Amino acid sequence: MNRIIILTPLIILFIICIFSLTYLLSGKDPNKPPSALLYKDVPNFESSSLYNEKEIIKTRDIKNTKTLINFFASWCSPCKIEHPLFFEIGKKYPELYLLGFNHKDPTSDAKKYLEEDGNPYDFVGVDSDGLIALEFGVFGLPETYLINEDGKIIYKLMGPITTDILKNEIEPLL
């Protein structure tokens, strides 16, 4: 009897730990509501290149290839932090199409930014009025979307990419 009473705190401890662990591992985070666009078709967009206004990219241009879409701006500091990682991604997955959308930026600032930091993108689209971001449901910069060959969004990240996220969340999908 005495032993059983002394054992109870240990048992309670086990129960609490098991529940907490299951909860932690289930990856539920009430702070991040699931994106409605996940597993849906990529929204329609049309955008001209930052360097050449006549060069246009449309939704159907990215069909049949895996595409990583990144919204960035020269005034966005977390974008600077994740920026070098796109070079890594580009080097590691040459067949992946890297599409950057420059969000609400003066063209000169955007160009300067990509000059100083380098340009990892295969195509830089201009989204000066933020309409494309609206279509995607962007809440803030940076945001990154992964589109598969069928034109479906299979991954969405709010906030900057880190090495951990790249390794654990994005690379398994590539």
Add this chain to the structure above:
Amino acid sequence: MSLRFQRLLLIVLTFVIILSAVLLILYNTRENVSYFYTPSEINKLDIVKNETIRIGGFVENDSFNKISSSSFKFKITDEKASILVTFNGILPDLFREGQGAVIEGTFVDNDIFNATNVFAKHDENYMPASIKKDLKDTGYWNKKYK
């Protein structure tokens, strides 16, 4: 009173306390707990009218309406579904369109939710883009880094 009787009395008292505590907990976990849903979950469920629930999501862009200085109308959304909310009172400082919010209240109608409490959420690590813009505008952000 004999020593034995006193002790028995104490033990009985202890059990009464524990029992009433357990009953209190059982009663209150049924009565005083509110469920938390996202807007799209609500459309799938039959929510009982007048049951206090919480809804979490984002304040839909361009949905905010000021009816008077103390009553507001807005939509809360998780991008799949949205719910029309009315609220009387003072909105929290961090409340704005496009930001996360949790509202507590009841359905007065099938599609109008009457909020009694509004909590705005603010994530420290993921700051809205506008902050960075201001940083840059005011020259805090050094462009010539390398």
Add this chain to the structure above:
Amino acid sequence: MSSLVGFSSLVLAIGINFYLFLSRYIFKFQKQKFNLFIRFSSLLTLLSFFSLMYAYVVSDFSIYNVFQNSHSNKPLIYKISGTWGNHEGSMLLWLSILSIFSFFFSFTKNIDESFQRLTLIIQSLLHILFGLFIVFTSNPFLVNSILVNEGLGLNPILQDPGLAVHPPILYVGYVGYSIVFSIAIAGLFQNTDDEWLYVAKKWSLISWTFLTGGIALGSYWAYYELGWGGWWFWDPVENISLMPWIAGLALVHSLMMVRGEQAIKKWIVFLSILCFSLSVFGTFLVRSGILTSVHSFTADASRGIFILLIFFIVTGFGFLVFLLKEPKKSNTLNLLFINKVSAIVINNILMIIATLTILLGTIYPIIIEVLYNKRISVGGPYFNSTVIPIMIPGFLLMSIAPILSWQTNKIQNSKKYAIGFIMLSILVLIQSYFSDFNTWGFVGLLLGFWIILASIIAIFSSYKVKFNIKFFQIINPHIAHIGVGIAIVGITCSSVFQNELDFNLNEGDKFNVNGKTVLFQEIENTNKINYQALRGKFIFDIEKNQSKKIEAGKNYYPVSKMITSEAGILHQWNKDIYFILGDQKNNEWFVKVLINPFVSFIWLGVAIMIYSGFIAVTRR
């Protein structure tokens, strides 16, 4: 540079503790040397903490942590408090306080030498665990990968004096239980005499007093800064600080029994382990971001798992030792129907039930979500209607408990108490009959005043009144209980009799608050150094000469695009009048006025409790 100094001293301190831990089994050395090593590692940990603080003060943005959380325009005090305003820094503060406790404990005299060493070795183990946690998952000394000349941290909500001092004091309370934990475990291992109980009492009193101060500062901050008009919200972060507080209260009381030679060692050890476990569990819940709350800091699963592991190791180790090295059968309790022993036993049972109730309410959402995949929130109503009824019999008991005898059932001067209680009941009943009767209000007021009255009767009828230190030490338990009584009166009045008035006003309107005329003078917009201030100006009691000005409004911080509310509070000794400025439409402003009676009594009661906590430490 400071990152190098800080990181290397942090690692070195962990290394020394590792060495000390091994020294028990492999290389042995004398006590003198052992204590020197402990102190050295404490100083190294402090050096690490201060080098981080230095980096904050000089705004060294080459450290990522400083870059993320500081800004060169911040006032100096908020640069300093920024050191622990973030996850990494606060964990380093936690570790520093742990090592400060080891430092002071190494100076304890009149204590068995090998016992002291064993206690310090357990402290070293804790230091290693938390140190590794910092190094591997939350290193504050990471160097920024890009070069910047300005930081990102200008969160105006975190720029508040209350929030600057609140975490360190709360942490002293939390971490103080680590030494109680270590003493209890060492006591289990050595199991020689009961001398350690006296040592444990002193340290648990210190921790409890600091915890009280920390919790009170937190709610004081919520009351004055958050601008919601309340001071306790049953927020998960508040709950997890309340749990070790109540368990610690039970511990302090059962340690009283040492003096009556009635100590149940087993129970004391259990409580000591429980207090520290709850402190670590609280850290786990906050740091894993598992509970969403207004204070929520960060959500990182790997950190959560690491600290869950620490919680599991510490608590599991504690209770396992408890299971295997169960203390010898202690002397049987002298339980009578109403003597000091039975009063303390019942009080302990009530407090543990209250702690478990809060624990259950706090983790219930996790359990439900894992089992049923449903999200629920357990809020104020649950806690109010479970915890308070459970505590009420305890409050009744505490009014007379200090003068109960150890041996017999007699209560001295029982007639005086009976008369006092009856008179008081009639008085409170009359009072509530003439104001709006409210059951909770009646019960709360009666309890609070009864505790105060009974303690005063006890002081004057049981002791000779003298004014020296010794007298204050003797009546200290009564003083502490008077503090609780005053706080109960304040809590009851401010929550049950709170009055809320809503107004829609134009500038120049007059309105009525509590029988006094208030003028809504004007709205003023001014530009301050780093924010714009919008203020509604009110003049309270305009018809009298002694009218008071009140300003309520909002601050807008353009750099961080944030708005903070600034409530205007008019303090009077018997009530606070709390003005909140809401929104406007067509120049008509929404103004909410809360009348909170006797709020000041809460702070007064808590101050008395803290005072008697310190007095109790001085008494052996």
